[in-house]
Amino acid sequence: MIKFIQDIFYKMGVIIKLVRPENNKWLQNRNLDYVLDIGANVGQYANLVHEILPTAKIISFEPIKACFDELVENTKCINVKTLNCALGDVNEQQEINISAHTPSSSLLNMADLHTEVFAGTDYVKKESITVRRLDDVFPELNISGKFMVKVDVQGFEDRVIKGGLETLKIADSVLIETSFEELYKDQLLFDGIYQLLIGIGYVFQGNYTQTFNKEDGRILYAESFFINTAKN
Template sequence: MAQLVEFEKTSCYAMSEDEARFIYKEIFEDECYDISDLREAPFVIDAGANIGLFSLYVKNKFPSAKIIAFEPAPESYDVLRRNLELHNISDVEALPLGLASKAGTEKLTYFPNLPGNSTIKPEEKKQMFELAAKLNEQAAAMLRFEDSQQFDVKLERLSNILSNRPSFTRIDFLKIDVEGAELDVLRGLDDNHWNLVQNVVLETWDTSGVRNEIEGLLTSKGFVIKREEASWAEGFWMIAASRVN
């Protein structure tokens, strides 16, 4: 059951307080997604919204922002909706979908003790479990990853979603945190929508084996790339891409 967690700058419902505090620190304190240079009323895509902390962060900084938030895990999506209601937030369209290179249905592996790690690529989580077991006690790692469940979730191409919402003229910020499916999300954009994207920030893991392809794709679309390795684990990267004007 979701519990209310209080932070210095906001509050939210969460299934895992420890995970929520970790994500809050990343977003609100460490500012891993730098949105300081956005226009006053940006249009933002939140791919892998989880319980909504990034959307709350954007609306805190830019009250006039419009956001489309995607979260395929049913339980996380419900908590996301509760958090938007908790803060009376408007102009955030929450969709119970994942993003991919093509529309369809996939199995999502859901971790109730660590919902932000839920994924359609569970093979990577086996390696993450091994890493967690090295960094922590074996029992603690098992607790976080045990009792996994599988759900059928709907996936959609981002361009298909955007084509049904033609009122925007630019995509100021595309945030992607999708547990191994980052390249698939990017491949779901058509050229006409790529031309509207100004900034992309995503998290990826070397074990996924797609970092070079991600960076190559972003470079080919006219972005300048910066990367920074996460301080909390080797091989995790934040990739920031900005449009060359």
């Protein structure tokens, strides 16, 4: 039944990932004090990671105003600080493309493969948003403890890294969406993200989840986990 429901939503471009908190002792054992949730959408990951790490403080970044309002409402009962901005390699106003399926919204143009594989995710409008560099935001967060950075920003991952190199150098770990094929135009694929992170002392630990092309079963993207060897 669960697989049937997943398949129905997949055809609409909605990905349902099953992650059970009881299988996350590896993450609990990292003894994290904070989680930076970059690309929070409406709070899906914030609520999940709160189940896994109930004592960790979560700082969620979401630039789209309607999604941000839902994020605030959906996380009001857990320990979350919310910021209405995107993170990138510049500090400026930019236009984000909003998808009919909001988790697919991006500052980049959507590649043909994305619309072919995930029906119903076409862009429907644009919105002016604030983009900031993580290295400029981080001092304002008053973080004093061990933290993980989660990045899910629809092809904009390398810009987040480049704007947050100094912050990432002191983070414990990174959970980041990495693509193996171009889903957004001009995005950096897995190998490029891998090179950026190992260049500042990280090692790749494997994929937390993977999403496949339903037509032929090849892997399209994953949530990849890296740990900072300088901090461990």
